[in-house]
Amino acid sequence: MAWQIPLADIDFGPEEHQAVQEVLTSKWLSMGQVTETFEQQFAALIDVPYAVAVSSGTAALHLALAALDIGPGDEVIVPSLTFVASVNAVLYVGATPVFVDITSPDDFSIDPAAIARALTPATKAVIVVHYGGYAVDMAAIATVLAGRSIAVIEDAAHAPGARLDGRALGSFGDAGCFSFFANKNMTTGEGGMLTTARHDVYQRVRRLRSHGMTSLTWDRHRGHASGYDVVDLGFNYRTTEINTALGLVQLHKLADNAQRRQRLTARYQQQLRAIPGVTVPFQAHRGTSAYHLLPILLDNPTVRAHVMQSLAGQGIQTSMHYPPIHHFSLYRQRYPVPPGRLPQTEAVGTRELTLPLYATMTDTQVDTVCAALAAAVQPSEGL
Numbered sequence: 001m002a003w004q005i006p007l008a009d010i011d012f013g014p015e016e017h018q019a020v021q022e023v024l025t026s027k028w029l030s031m032g033q034v035t036e037t038f039e040q041q042f043a044a045l046i047d048v049p050y051a052v053a054v055s056s057g058t059a060a061l062h063l064a065l066a067a068l069d070i071g072p073g074d075e076v077i078v079p080s081l082t083f084v085a086s087v088n089a090v091l092y093v094g095a096t097p098v099f100v101d102i103t104s105p106d107d108f109s110i111d112p113a114a115i116a117r118a119l120t121p122a123t124k125a126v127i128v129v130h131y132g133g134y135a136v137d138m139a140a141i142a143t144v145l146a147g148r149s150i151a152v153i154e155d156a157a158h159a160p161g162a163r164l165d166g167r168a169l170g171s172f173g174d175a176g177c178f179s180f181f182a183n184k185n186m187t188t189g190e191g192g193m194l195t196t197a198r199h200d201v202y203q204r205v206r207r208l209r210s211h212g213m214t215s216l217t218w219d220r221h222r223g224h225a226s227g228y229d230v231v232d233l234g235f236n237y238r239t240t241e242i243n244t245a246l247g248l249v250q251l252h253k254l255a256d257n258a259q260r261r262q263r264l265t266a267r268y269q270q271q272l273r274a275i276p277g278v279t280v281p282f283q284a285h286r287g288t289s290a291y292h293l294l295p296i297l298l299d300n301p302t303v304r305a306h307v308m309q310s311l312a313g314q315g316i317q318t319s320m321h322y323p324p325i326h327h328f329s330l331y332r333q334r335y336p337v338p339p340g341r342l343p344q345t346e347a348v349g350t351r352e353l354t355l356p357l358y359a360t361m362t363d364t365q366v367d368t369v370c371a372a373l374a375a376a377v378q379p380s381e382g383l
Helices: 014-026 033-046 057-067 085-092 112-118 138-145 199-209 217-221 241-272 301-313 329-334 343-351 363-380
Strands: 050-054 075-079 096-100 102-104 107-110 123-129 151-155 175-179 192-196 294-298 352-355
Touching (some): 014 241, 033 050, 033 192, 033 241, 050 057, 050 199, 057 085, 057 175, 057 199, 075 085, 075 107, 085 096, 085 123, 096 112, 107 123, 112 138, 123 138, 192 199, 241 294, 241 363, 294 301, 294 343, 301 343, 301 352, 301 363, 343 352
Parallel strands (some): 075 096, 075 123, 123 151
Antiparallel strands (some): 050 192, 102 107, 294 352
């Protein structure tokens, strides 16, 4: 369907075309100098010494858990209100996901108090998700985990450039995991990045990214190595020079595009607060958001399908972020959650609706979405 106002769109121009053309002209397509430069500049953005470019945000999550030796018999605390990749990665290493609730309908972040209640001797890691680009309360997480040997992995797929208490998201935990999928604030089509301040994690992730090998093709091409050993059971999670060339251009656009997203979000919120039947979360959020998503809550969950259909009929794309993971068949069968265990997640999961938001969106498009939403919600109150 050709959407008049899509849920997300990308900011691509001549710079991206030129960057890709330069890679093609060079004839070096696998990881090389462009990838190294992208890693260095992204590490500088996050204020950490190390960044490793990978094939996806999911790969970054998997590599983080593997590098931290999380495996069978270990429990990893995770929110259920997130994209399924956040939890799939736990299963990839053979560990057990333990679902905990979010904080409230105003803040979809993982609840530190729920983490405290879920801790057991088997807990080896916590995955926090900076939902929509809004920061988790990392100070509260640190307090809950103080004195325990429990790793913290930040799923920062929505949050490149976001900050909290003067620090970049992705710099608080043992590893930060970013996604550059096609609908993200900065995109390489497919791709991701792992950031860390731990040299041991960095070294192991670099090996695991490419089959556990001690040197890369690029190292041998430059004469920095003449051979290699395989010292770990690794994976093929490499990226390409084409992807990272796009990433470099997108990285340079990130700050300006974040400002546009912030302004558009403020315009949305001003109008949404005046629509009966609609609640706007994250209005008192922590830190500086990346403004990746524009979530709202419908006071009456039974009207969501009608509202989505009504907006779709006007060419406006919407979505849900997210169906709770513990409702999916795989997780419902393997890791059932007793009724009433995740009340906030359940409530938000039935009421959440995501509206279009992207850096190239216009004020007029925001106004159009809000007007269409108001018309769709109000007549449906009696449904």
